[in-house]
Amino acid sequence: MISAIRGTHDILPGEVERWQGLERVTRELCACYGFRELRTPIIEREELFAKGTGQTTDIVQKEMYTFEDKGGERVTLRPEATPSMVRAFFEHALEQRLPAAKVFSLGPMFRYERPQKGRYRQFHQLDVEVFGEPGASLDAEMIEMASSLVSSLGIESSDIVINSVGCESCRSQFNQALLDALGNKLDQLCPDCQRRAKTNPLRIYDCKVLSDQPIIDELPHSVDHLCADCNNHFCEVRTYLDAYELDYRVSHRLVRGLDYYTRTTFEVLGEQLGAQNALLGGGRYDGLVRQLGGPSREGIGFAAGLERLVLAMPEEVEGRGVDVFIVALGENTKKQAHVLARDLRQQGLVTLIDYNVRSLRAQMKRADRTSARAAIILGDDELSRGEVTIKFMETGEQTTVARTDILQQLSQ
Numbered sequence: 377m378i379s380a381i382r383g384t385h386d387i388l389p390g391e392v393e394r395w396q397g398l399e400r401v402t403r404e405l406c407a408c409y410g411f412r413e414l415r416t417p418i419i420e421r422e423e424l425f426a427k428g429t430g431q432t433t434d435i436v437q438k439e440m441y442t443f444e445d446k447g448g449e450r451v452t453l454r455p456e457a458t459p460s461m462v463r464a465f466f467e468h469a470l471e472q473r474l475p476a477a478k479v480f481s482l483g484p485m486f487r488y489e490r491p492q493k494g495r496y497r498q499f500h501q502l503d504v505e506v507f508g509e510p511g512a513s514l515d516a517e518m519i520e521m522a523s524s525l526v527s528s529l530g531i532e533s534s535d536i537v538i539n540s541v542g543c544e545s546c547r548s549q550f551n552q553a554l555l556d557a558l559g560n561k562l563d564q565l566c567p568d569c570q571r572r573a574k575t576n577p578l579r580i581y582d583c584k585v586l587s588d589q590p591i592i593d594e595l596p597h598s599v600d601h602l603c604a605d606c607n608n609h610f611c612e613v614r615t616y617l618d619a620y621e622l623d624y625r626v627s628h629r630l631v632r633g634l635d636y637y638t639r640t641t642f643e644v645l646g647e648q649l650g651a652q653n654a655l656l657g658g659g660r661y662d663g664l665v666r667q668l669g670g671p672s673r674e675g676i677g678f679a680a681g682l683e684r685l686v687l688a689m690p691e692e693v694e695g696r697g698v699d700v701f702i703v704a705l706g707e708n709t710k711k712q713a714h715v716l717a718r719d720l721r722q723q724g725l726v727t728l729i730d731y732n733v734r735s736l737r738a739q740m741k742r743a744d745r746t747s748a749r750a751a752i753i754l755g756d757d758e759l760s761r762g763e764v765t766i767k768f769m770e771t772g773e774q775t776t777v778a779r780t781d782i783l784q785q786l787s788q
Contacts, residue, residue: 381497382491382497383488383489383491383496383497383498384496384497384498385496385498391686394686394689395682395686397689398529398682398685398686398689399482401525401528401529402480402482402502402525405521405524405525405528406480406504409478409517409521410475410476410478411478411479411480411504412474412478412479412480413479413480413481413482414461414464414465414470414479414480414481415481415483416454416457416460416461416463416464416481416483417454417460418453418454418483418484418486419451419452419453419454420451420452420454420459420460420463421449421450421451421452422440422442422450422451422452423450424452424459424460424463424668425440425452425454425455425456425459427459427667427668428458428459428462428636428664428667428668429455429456429459429635429636430576430635430636433579433635434582435455435456435487438488438489439455439487439488439489440452440453440455440486440487440488441453441455441486441487441488453485453486454485454486455485455486455487456485456501456503456679457481457483457485457501457503457679458503458505458636458661458664458675458677458679459664459668461479461481461503461505461677462505462507462664462665462668462670462675463668463670465477465479465505465507466665466670466671466673471507471508471673476506477506477507477508477509478504478505478506479504479505480502480503480504480505481501481502481503482500482501482502482503482682483500483501484498484499484500484501485498485499485500485501486498486499487499493687494681494683494684494687495681495683495684496683499681499682499683500681500682500683501679501680501681501682502525502656502679502680502682503677503678503679504518504521504658504677504678504679505675505676505677506518506675506676506677507665507673507674507675508673508674508675509674509676510662510674512609512610512612512613512616512640513612513616514676515609515613515616515639515640515660515676516613516616516617516619516620517616518642518658518676518677518678519536519538519613519617519622519624519642520617520620520622522536522642522644522656522658522678522680523536523622523644525656525680526644526646526655526656526685526688529685529688529689530689530690530691531646531655531685531688531689531690532690533646533647534644534645534646534647534655535625535644535645535646535647536622536623536624536625536642536643536644536645537624537625537626537627537630537642537643537644537645538613538614538617538624538625538626538627538630538640538641538642539598539599539626539627539628539629539630539631539640539641539642540598540599540602540606540607540609540610540613540639540640540641541578541598541631541637541638541639541641541659542598542601542602542603542606542638542639543603543605543606543638543639543662544638544663545603546601546602546603546606547578547638549601550578550596550598550601551577551578553596553601554577554578554580554595554596555573555577557594557595557596558573558580558591558595561591564588564591565580565583565585565588565591565592566583566585566587566588568583568585569583569585569588576635578598578631579631580592580595581595581628581629581630581631582631592629597628598628598631599626599628606639609639609640610639610640613640630642630643636661636663636664636667637659637660637661638659638660638661638662638663639659639660639662640659640660640676641657641658641659641660642657642658642659642678643655643656643657644656644657646684646688654681654684655680655681655684655685655688656678656679656680656681656685657678657679658676658677658678658679659676659677659678660674660675660676661675661676661677662674662675696726697726697747697748697749698726698727698728698746698747698748698749699720699725699726699727699748699749699750699786700720700725700726700727700728700748700749700750700751700752700786701727701728701729701730701739701742701743701746701748701750701751701752702716702717702720702727702728702729702730702751702752702754703730703736703739703740703743703751703752703753703754704729704730704733704739704754705736705753705754705755705756706733706755706756707733708756708759709754709755709756709758709759710733712754712759713729713754714729716752716754716764716779717729720782723783725783725786728743728746728748730742736753739751740767743769744769747769748769749768749769749770749786750766750767750768750769750786751766751767751769752764752765752766752782753765753766753767758776762778762779763776763777763778763779764776764777764779764782766782766785766786
């Protein structure tokens with residue numbers, strides 16, 4: 377047998393039901409906050425992510441699935457959703473068509489990275505975006521919404537972490553302060569950090585190399601180098617979070633792994649996931665729309681990895697069981713048994729049927745294996761009288777009723 381590609385995974389029956397429950401909760405919650413669903417292509421032009429995600433990010437430099445198509449165009453399997461959402465929203469002028477500039481999407485993403493628990497090369501994300509709203513109250517609402525999503529999924533132990541990385545103006549001053557603080561210690565950091573120091577010093581905070589951590593822990597904090605406007609914005613975000621009575625903490629290490637973030641960044645962490653504990657994360661990106669060639673519009677959003685949410689969700693969510701297994705005795709009854717199956721399905725009953733002519737005993741054994749609530753037996757005698765025999769599998773109780781009374785009998 378040909379096996380699945382490394383870094384991909386099959387979502388099997390039994391697990392699919394958990395995903396369906398997650399997706400249902402997600403769509404209901406997004407609707408309550410006024411979001412409309414948007415579905416973008418899996419494949420986009422390479423430049424969309426190179427410009428949007430950031431040339432200095434690991435995603436663009438190491439992880440994107442990019443190739444030249446037969447028409448000679450450089451295309452990429454989307455590694456994240458935000459640039460695609462921005463493109464689609466403004467390409468189709470949705471700000472003129474929707475009651476609010478709020479959109480969300482659910483779908484697969486692709487990154488070539490080392491597979492580990494809850495992290496795959498093909499993975500699935502919820503992406504939530506709002507455009508054209510600069511106020512700090514929206515930042516707080518998005519954080520509250522993210523927290524509500526986690527709570528709605530029954531994930532009890534979570535931790536909200538926030539930070540501010542400032543704007544273009546104060547970011548440059550902070551980068552210089554960071555480099556000054558590193559001084560001659562830069563040579564002691566890993567090669568990736570040394571590269572990041574030249575391209576985007578803020579990315580140093582993303583380093584996971586253990587030997588680098590003592591040096592990084594001593595570096596300055598972005599919140600201590602905010603300009604007056606960014607500082608006021610962050611203070612206002614916190615006052616709204618306090619009004620929501622949300623527990624949160626400020627972490628100077630939270631800079632997120634993408635170049636486009638400005639001001640507020642946030643994550644919700646799950647205690648159930650070990651080292652890779654981020655359930656979702658996001659922040660504000662006020663310059664991204666213009667950077668991608670769109671109008672000057674602010675933006676804020678968050679993304680949640682569905683694989684990680686499924687892992688963190690509590691007890692198993694079981695799929696709907698089988699209501700009826702139809703047992704057809706002999707060739708003469710087979711067609712009418714299939715018609716009966718169709719009629720019961722149209723009434724909303726989960727109905728199975730044996731597609732081969734087997735003995736009564738063999739079909740009843742199969743009905744038992746499916747854990748059907750009831751078996752409906754249709755033989756020549758029942759067919760001639762317009763009746764069926766119903767056997768309730770748990771109790772063994774058996775009764776004969778008219779075909780028109782099947783639903784009434786099953787509902788008792």
